[in-house]
Amino acid sequence: MSSYLYYPGCSMEGSGRSYRESLEGVLEPLGISLEEIDDWNCCGATEYVSLSTTPAYAMIARNLAIAAGEKKNGEALVAACSACYLNLAKADHYMGEQPALNARVNDALGAGGLHYDPGTLKVRHLLEVILTDVGLDKVRAAVKKPLTGLKVAPYLGCMVPRPDVDGAYADHEQPKSLDMLLKALGAEVVDYPLRTECCGGHMNQIAPKVGLELVRRLVSEAERLEAVMMVTVCPMCQINIDAYQGEMNAMFHTHHKMPIVFFTQLMGVAFGLEPKKLGIGREYTNASKTLAKALKAAPELALAAAGAAPAHRPRPDKRALPMPRMADSEVEE
Amino acid sequence: MVVAQVSPPVVADAGARFLAEVTSKTAGVSRLEMCIQCGSCGGSCPSASAMDHTPRAIFALIRAGKRDEVLRSNTPWMCLSCYHCVVRCPQEIEITDVMYAIKTIAEKEHAYPSNVGPDFGGVFIGQAKRFGRSWDLGLTARHYLRHFPLRLPGMTPMAFGLFRHGRIGLLPTRIRQRKQLHAILKRADELERAR
Numbered sequence: 001m002s003s004y005l006y007y008p009g010c011s012m013e014g015s016g017r018s019y020r021e022s023l024e025g026v027l028e029p030l031g032i033s034l035e036e037i038d039d040w041n042c043c044g045a046t047e048y049v050s051l052s053t054t055p056a057y058a059m060i061a062r063n064l065a066i067a068a069g070e071k072k073n074g075e076a077l078v079a080a081c082s083a084c085y086l087n088l089a090k091a092d093h094y095m096g097e098q099p100a101l102n103a104r105v106n107d108a109l110g111a112g113g114l115h116y117d118p119g120t121l122k123v124r125h126l127l128e129v130i131l132t133d134v135g136l137d138k139v140r141a142a143v144k145k146p147l148t149g150l151k152v153a154p155y156l157g158c159m160v161p162r163p164d165v166d167g168a169y170a171d172h173e174q175p176k177s178l179d180m181l182l183k184a185l186g187a188e189v190v191d192y193p194l195r196t197e198c199c200g201g202h203m204n205q206i207a208p209k210v211g212l213e214l215v216r217r218l219v220s221e222a223e224r225l226e227a228v229m230m231v232t233v234c235p236m237c238q239i240n241i242d243a244y245q246g247e248m249n250a251m252f253h254t255h256h257k258m259p260i261v262f263f264t265q266l267m268g269v270a271f272g273l274e275p276k277k278l279g280i281g282r283e284y285t286n287a288s289k290t291l292a293k294a295l296k297a298a299p300e301l302a303l304a305a306a307g308a309a310p311a312h313r314p315r316p317d318k319r320a321l322p323m324p325r326m327a328d329s330e331v332e333e
Numbered sequence: 334m335v336v337a338q339v340s341p342p343v344v345a346d347a348g349a350r351f352l353a354e355v356t357s358k359t360a361g362v363s364r365l366e367m368c369i370q371c372g373s374c375g376g377s378c379p380s381a382s383a384m385d386h387t388p389r390a391i392f393a394l395i396r397a398g399k400r401d402e403v404l405r406s407n408t409p410w411m412c413l414s415c416y417h418c419v420v421r422c423p424q425e426i427e428i429t430d431v432m433y434a435i436k437t438i439a440e441k442e443h444a445y446p447s448n449v450g451p452d453f454g455g456v457f458i459g460q461a462k463r464f465g466r467s468w469d470l471g472l473t474a475r476h477y478l479r480h481f482p483l484r485l486p487g488m489t490p491m492a493f494g495l496f497r498h499g500r501i502g503l504l505p506t507r508i509r510q511r512k513q514l515h516a517i518l519k520r521a522d523e524l525e526r527a528r
Contacts, residue, residue, distance in 0.1 A: 044461060093361070094360045
């Protein structure tokens, strides 16, 4: 069982509570454990860095210093919220890159009896940990109820693949990491071109016309591709798409009803856990019914997919010229 | 042959000074001086249509020393922090962080074009500093009452829904070592002001 230091972030306690609940549920099947760092504070989101640089980085670095003091057998600090992950990763990165920033931040930390040397920890996002350390094979092996028949739009959002201070992503615009994970759960994953487009961040609060237009684009594109649900890795994306959908509908005179859930929630469902324990039902735009309806047809579909009979394939026209045929394994991807 | 004595252009001085100011206020290495004015940033920006100037134009204005115009532009306040421009910039300029840097300068001088963005950030951070955690209910209530009272009736079902689903707490969560956090931030504030 691999163990990681864990920074939850404020959203996981409140608006993104279902993320936390579902994450707690899937840890055991995944064979990982998370140790929450003691008395962590808010990372400041994108607000503090817009207000004052040194205090903003000192506030983030307090968490890094506490985590570094608690590190025992690992150096990885894992965050599930995209904004928290990026703030922690950027603080570590910029303190290493800018000696002046490092000196100021550590001077400030010193006032609280703390110190952090950049590079001590490796800040990682939960999704990357699951893909790299746990691996898709283990995920597939834990699946008890494949999500066959559930057509989802994988919505990764901005701050995990970009700016990517540690170079974890080869593709910053159309990475397929979330797609791969959802496919491993048996879901049907639409090729969602807006997978890393912005949800609006705090724009719904300060400039609703700008923010809600972004929500509209994301939701209507998912709907156009006939996805019944969007899947996210970020509490900010979740609340923007979920809770602001009503206001967006009112502004654009649309009638969208697109549920959005956390990827950990779908993992939990596929692992056979109780939906209620995964926080399903906490969404403002209800996902339970969509989920139940899509998975109702699942047993037969799952049997057909796993069964010995090869999938249906149209017979070649006898009058057609002989064409080379791809092996079944190649057709898959 | 007599070579004419050319004094350094005065206009470039203001530009160089402001460029240096923004660069020094950027958290990491901004690389802003490398901008080739290609416009990939504005072309990649999901909120460019709402901006007074595209990021490229802002960088040109910085170099031209148009300090007031830059600080009073809504551009950095419309930045979503999506980092699309950052990964596309052929010169690898940390555009998002440059936008943050411009905002910190504008905040200090109260030179921003509208107080909606600064107020939101100010309330968010005021609460995060005080409690050690952000507080959704306190933030949204204060922000909407002050800036978007007309949106409140339309938002009541949402607030109620979030409350019913246990996603919004009535009271703020507090960390234990608030004194330590306040000491750190006080020192950080002093250091920031001394820059």
